[in-house]
Amino acid sequence: MSPLRGTAAALAGVLLLTVGAAAAEPVAQRSSPAPGLPGAGDGYFPADGNGGYDVVHYGIRNRMILGQQRIVGATTITARATGDLSRFNLDFLLRVKSVKVNGTPAKFTRPGRHELRVTPKQTIDKGRSFKVRVTYAGRPAGIGWAGEKSWIGNREEAVAMGEPHIAAYWFPSNDHPSDKAKFDIRIEVRKGLQAIANGRLVSRRAGKKMSTWHWRADEPMATYLAFFAAGRYKIERGRTRDGLPWINAVSREFGPTRQRRAMRFLRMTPRVLRQLESWLGDYPFSTTGGLVTSLDVAFALENQTRPTYPFVGGRGQTSLVAHELAHQWFGDKVAVKNWRDIWVNEGLASYMELLTDGWGFRSPAAWLRHAWGASSGSVDWRLRIGDPGPARLFAPEVYERGAMAAQALRNRIGTPDFKRLLRSWVTGRTHGSNADFKALAEEISAEDLGSFFNAWLYTGKRPARTAENGYK
Ligand SMILES: [Zn+2]
Incomplete structure (x- = not known):
């Protein structure tokens, strides 16, 4: 993350946290099935993440209804149990409609706003892989949690970007950098709009009124680095000299001059990557690029493979791009333990x-x-x-x-x-x-x-x- 100069104080205001204490629960034991812990053990954010399983893959399917600033979605999580599990938690802030584990409806409760506690019909044995499908709907913009309101969007545009907390506003997860996973992100938007996320664009399917943009992150990613943007975007794509594919996107909510300047800004990416590679070795991912939003954000964020930036004028540009691209190594490839x-x-x-x-x-x-x-x-x-x-x-x-x-x-x-x-x-x-x-x-x-x-x-x-x- 890079707070923009002069806005650090504003950002600090957003980050004045009251850390939600996780309820004390018994530690999972091997002998008999036990509940997974409701936190990953991070001293700063005890409610973040969960115990008892490792996520392998997230399959997110969200419809973003910009006019209502509303998400309707279903996420399928593939995970592996790290102990015999009688129940487990996910981190999530939207209203949940249903939960299935391995295809069978599962009981769920909300012991706290941020916690979704799932009790499968049958316990899950240690080492077993299992699938959880959660369906949900809600308006992330209306949600505050732990002193934060992380969602950024209006009726024209939305960008899920934030650190350390943004995942819980748009998909259920094990929300801690210690548990990376691969992602398929499908965002459905009104026909004529664009949806951009991490990784490569697998497909774009248009129906009568809606179109679905399917993005795939081939390399494991921390939950806070997953993102999507929905709205009217101009998209450019190409390859760097080394053959690395890039996709850049700029909000069309800007006028033509700003759109051109924002595109020029993003086109610095290959040159800056080459400079960083001379220090750090090969860029760690299979695609790159960036996105400039018209939304009023006071920071840029190193979303994996595709950092998101606010519009910046003519100054400090190389520095900002270098910062977010350097994070692709420091933060994204090598994530913090805590x-x-x-x-x-x-x-x-x-x-x-x-x-x-x-x-x-x-x-x-x-x-x-x-x-x-x-x-x-x-x-x-x-x-x-x-x-x-x-x-x-x-x-x-x-x-x-x-x-x-x-x-x-x-x-x-x-x-x-x-x-x-x-x-x-x-x-x-x-x-x-x-x-x-x-x-x-x-x-x-x-x-x-x-x-x-x-x-x-x-x-x-x-x-x-x-x-x-x-x-x-
Ligand atoms: Zn940073």
């Missing part, structure tokens, strides 16, 4: 911005010297960016001081080891934490970096300007 690990996403994505755009400095090292020396009140050193807390997850300090920590580490271990570290981090790994990143940095550099990481991530004050802390 939300407290946000630094390893946002700090590194911000650092890749610096490497790509320069931020007006002669070198990244020169930028670090400037930022570190700044005695003005522009940098708040009090926040412990390695564990910022749920309300400050996307605080500006996580980004700016996060990027500083990355350059300081590069100074400390040297560019060759630093480059090896980044490449190794994004290769053959689906999840990672701040602690994992530190461990890998120590392994690659053969140095004890305990006090370095402590100074940069876990101390609420400005690191002393020493060689040990990466000052040079």
